[in-house]
Amino acid sequence: MKLVFLVLRRLFFSSQSNFLFKTTNIVSIISLALGIASLNIVLGAVSGFESKVSEKLSSISGYTTINHLFQDEFSTDQSLLPDFYSELSSSLIPYIEKPAILKSKDNSSNILIYGFEKKDFNELNLFSSLNNNLNTINEDHIVVGSLLAKNLNLSIGDEIIIFNPLISGERTEKRKFLLLEIKEIYHSGIEDYDSRLVFIPINTVQSYFALGDSITGWMNFDPLLKIDNIDYPFYQLSLNDRHSDLFEWINTQQWPIIFIFSLIALVSYFNLMGSINILFYEKRFNLAIMKTYGMSNRKISLIFIIQGMVLAFIGAVFGILLSLFIIFIQEKFQFISLAENIYFVSYLPIIFSINNAIYTLFFSLICSILFSSISLAYLLSINPSKILKN
Template structure:
């Protein structure tokens, strides 16, 4: 153990005969604990919301979609499917047909997006993220799988028959509205009310018959083996897709949502980072008071030949001990709060608004390292002034009347 560290340990941890120093040391460590924990929990909550949103979105939406710029509905291209299925990380590629329609039950109606695809593809790509609420998935015949929000608005339940209406332009004797009676076989919930109020799924054959688009599709939905490769596969598709085809990833489709989240991160972290800054300032006041209280001891050390630079190191070591102790305890406290929140749900929120029923906290090792590193750097910077003041003590003036 180096001499400076030994003295710092004795003065901070095992100080005897003076209760003031342990008290202000405890306050400094407590401030660092609160500042570190506040910053980590804030970053963990933001990270938790982002991870939850990504999980929800990549669950109820395809990772990538291929559409046609020229035609809203176009013929299947088997060669295109075979070529892209050979690309790495593409797990499934399925045709789909979608259209905005009106759904009506008795005297109630609502606008929805109807997506039609093969039942096997639906179960593989979109079904895992949907919580069955009532009934079951069955795309045989004229049937649909309805979002819970739409079902609540219309007042329907599995087994009821509803009408789908498609209106193109102004209805007239030469342009009548298309009407298709379908049976509701099941109701699902995604956990996001806005999507539950606007989505319904059906079989591809039923959709092509209702939309009078035989053997035509709106595009392909692509499922990847890992969402981390979304950008890589999207770039590969851009290079290989011939005109007029184009691809859109889940990030592109929900760009505004994630852009909003990124915009919120910086000011929130800066605001809570001020707590850590206050803790660093508290270290300055703590060390300055220690210097004032221990001026006599510092003078004795200098009179015995201890160099000023070693005195400076001593107080820098004091600041390092306080910051390390406070930041480590702050990290442990924040990890305990994360575990308790995700296990017991101490703080609940509305699932209709925030997609989850409890405040999500996800503290990654990277967040912990960044916060701890920042806390230690701030503490060392804060220790420079008290250390310089201590090294400038003049033994003659302090010990003159001793």
């Protein structure tokens, strides 16, 4: 440790060091800080974007769904339910999914109905920002998406009609149409959902579609719940399974981005090599004398490697602090905006990760050792007698 403090003192506080040497060290630290900050921000943006998209998608249809392999709907008769349900009944939310047509005074649109029990409406994160308390939702209420409301000129309190295009001709006129009142308008930021997906109490859906006590399946909104013992003929779909194309696109895009910014961070280490070369040039006579008196190349190398590691450590710490500041500013003021109808989010979400900070710090130290060693391989090959003669 004494050697480390000695190098630090010589590096920044020695009166014998010239202006060029000190300036080079400062430039090296700044370039390293910018490189590490950019890499840390990109890693946080990749993680933040995927996390935010997953959070939005899971707020609509859960982290996993459990359905029947051969039936679109199945009975919830206790004697017919699978064994795993008794253990997980408190964590699983039953739902019904049905296509239909929604007609307003001005127009009509194809929709997808999600039916939930009334007590489960407030459990959905999708509705957490709504002003109205959905505890008061009734069988004649419906919650529609913001884009659907905009396209059909709908407002809270308006009445709409649900029409089942597959309804049997034998049904009475009353059963052909379902008159509902708009209780609330939600906004998910996902165009396909906001323009098509509506939510109705499950009893209303079961009654209108003559399903009895049948449901489509269960949704799991708990990210920590692991369901492994699914009995045949039931099967489980995860969030990644349902949106495999989207997450495959995210994974395909993130690795080239990380690779490019890693190269940008790597370029900053060439300044470190320059700093070591300048230090060697300035102290070449002292080093030549020490080498003549028997100091080994190993000890000389250790001095320069520690110097490089100190520069890299300081640069990495400043880079991590800079990235933390930029991430905080972006999350608070959302300067970098995105097209929500394309990317599912209105701004670029960035997550500051302690793990990423540690990874970039170790990346910085390893690169400093590597680049310092490359520079020293040439410098230590110079004969000290030639230096002293000059």
